[in-house]
Amino acid sequence: MLLLAGSVPVKDLPLLIGPIEITPHGIKMDGHVLEVNRGNEAMMTAAALICKEYKLDKPVGMVAGDTGNRAGSEAIYKYLAKNLPDMGADVVTLHYVMPDINLNKKVLATIDTMEKKPVMIADAGTMYVAKAGGDASYYDVFTPDIGEMAFLADDKADHPAFTRGFIFDLEEDVPALIEKAYAANNVPATMFVKGATDYICLNGEIVETISEPCVETMEPIGGTGDLITGMISALIYAGKSPLDACRIAGRVNRQAGVLSQPTPATQIEEILQFLPQALHEVLEQLG
Amino acid sequence: MKWFGKKKNKEIDNTALESVTKGLLVFAHPTTVISVEEILKDEGYSIRVVSPPPSYRTGCDLSVEFPLEFEAEISALLNSVGMTPLDVVPITSKGMEPLHFVRKKEFNGQYLMIRAANMKMTVDKISGKIVNISGGGCPDVPYMATEMIGQRLTDVLSPGEVGYSLCAYSLNTSYEELVKELGA
Numbered sequence: 412m413l414l415l416a417g418s419v420p421v422k423d424l425p426l427l428i429g430p431i432e433i434t435p436h437g438i439k440m441d442g443h444v445l446e447v448n449r450g451n452e453a454m455m456t457a458a459a460l461i462c463k464e465y466k467l468d469k470p471v472g473m474v475a476g477d478t479g480n481r482a483g484s485e486a487i488y489k490y491l492a493k494n495l496p497d498m499g500a501d502v503v504t505l506h507y508v509m510p511d512i513n514l515n516k517k518v519l520a521t522i523d524t525m526e527k528k529p530v531m532i533a534d535a536g537t538m539y540v541a542k543a544g545g546d547a548s549y550y551d552v553f554t555p556d557i558g559e560m561a562f563l564a565d566d567k568a569d570h571p572a573f574t575r576g577f578i579f580d581l582e583e584d585v586p587a588l589i590e591k592a593y594a595a596n597n598v599p600a601t602m603f604v605k606g607a608t609d610y611i612c613l614n615g616e617i618v619e620t621i622s623e624p625c626v627e628t629m630e631p632i633g634g635t636g637d638l639i640t641g642m643i644s645a646l647i648y649a650g651k652s653p654l655d656a657c658r659i660a661g662r663v664n665r666q667a668g669v670l671s672q673p674t675p676a677t678q679i680e681e682i683l684q685f686l687p688q689a690l691h692e693v694l695e696q697l698g
Numbered sequence: 699m700k701w702f703g704k705k706k707n708k709e710i711d712n713t714a715l716e717s718v719t720k721g722l723l724v725f726a727h728p729t730t731v732i733s734v735e736e737i738l739k740d741e742g743y744s745i746r747v748v749s750p751p752p753s754y755r756t757g758c759d760l761s762v763e764f765p766l767e768f769e770a771e772i773s774a775l776l777n778s779v780g781m782t783p784l785d786v787v788p789i790t791s792k793g794m795e796p797l798h799f800v801r802k803k804e805f806n807g808q809y810l811m812i813r814a815a816n817m818k819m820t821v822d823k824i825s826g827k828i829v830n831i832s833g834g835g836c837p838d839v840p841y842m843a844t845e846m847i848g849q850r851l852t853d854v855l856s857p858g859e860v861g862y863s864l865c866a867y868s869l870n871t872s873y874e875e876l877v878k879e880l881g882a
Contacts (some may be wrong), residue, residue, distance in 0.1 A: 573794045
């Protein structure tokens with residue numbers, strides 16, 4: 412089972428758990444329809460679309476409403492800490508949550524008790540809290556953007572907002588940031604660094620870069636990174652290695668950008684609808 | 699905004715004693731610190747916004763470093779405006795300051811994107827409307843996007859007023875820079 416968890420910006424929405432169904436009005440789970448804006452809903456939609464293309468069972472979503480007051484995030488951490496071993500998850504992706512080092516460590520302590528550890532993917536708040544707590548080694552894949560890469564390279568920062576200026580200035584030298592992050596054990600074995608050039612890394616080495624096709628107007632669009640994380644999750648669930656999942660997802664994201672011809676004002680739903688076509692085209696190109 | 703008559707010369711001269719003369723005001727949400735920072739700076743206090751000590755860190759926190767000798771009057775001031783800190787603690791080392799550098803990028807001469815740390819905000823310079831918000835990982839980022847996209851920069855509540863997290867704090871830096879660039 413592919414489990415995708417994170418908060419959604421709906422006030423007082425209780426914890427929902429259930430298979431993710433794509434509807435014309437958004438994603439449906441546990442009897443609720445959630446509008447696809449960005450964040451977890453975009454990530455979950457991307458994963459659900461890829462699972463459908465590979466004829467896999469629907470991914471299971473776990474969401475709770477959180478607009479910043481931590482309540483939904485705490486509900487997710489606590490449920491995972493108590494129930495994850497019984498959920499039968501093969502791949503777990505944790506995404507937008509309010510970083511809470513102590514609660515995240517409780518989830519990780521639960522994972523320590525599992526006979527078969529799931530493949531663990533982290534982005535957004537979960538990636539921040541994993542790094543801040545010194546727990547990156549529990550995960551298999553991180554998917555930072557350039558700003559987050561600088562944070563991962565800074566062993567003193569607890570959050571991207573605290574990245575020190577001299578490291579922020581290194582952003583033009585992404586390989587140097589990657590080297591620093593691996594040297595400080597702040598990242599897991601596999602990492603996909605999202606940017607004008609995407610860097611795919613394994614065990615400290617940059618094994619591939621993707622820079623074409625380049626759709627510059629995708630950079631301001633909220634949610635493009637979420638699509639990549641969702642696709643990597645589904646592709647790993649489909650049996651691809653983390654490295655191959657990154658290789659495919661990076662290309663599909665760019666191809667979806669080509670197909671949707673976005674402006675900086677485009678919203679992520681407009682790109683999402685091109686993912687299946689983009690996947691077919693990329694798989695054909697890759698043979 | 700001036701909350702009380704401005705006071706002068708509140709810095710402590712003896713830097714040799716600095717390590718034992720500073721305190722931290724700890725708050726529940728990083729964005730509360732934006733308001734506290736404004737109030738205390740307006741009152742003439744020498745303060746810095748910094749990360750809290752390790753025992754207070756959850757992974758998304760911000761606090762205010764202040765001269766400890768003014769603890770009583772600062773506490774009274776914050777109590778009077780309903781911004782009582784969760785805790786006030788003396789400190790012996792300096793906390794890290796949040797990043798205030800920004801990067802700017804234009805698209806087709808029509809759109810201006812400004813990024814602070816991990817947070818980007820993009821505005822259509824013709825309509826003055828916020829067209830996208832990108833980056834971040836705290837739960838209030840999607841919420842702020844829902845509340846702010848499609849609104850004019852001049853009409854919208856700032857991320858400091860809408861959000862709670864350090865991502866909101868960084869997005870507020872982007873927002874303030876956009877206001878500076880494009881005019882309020």
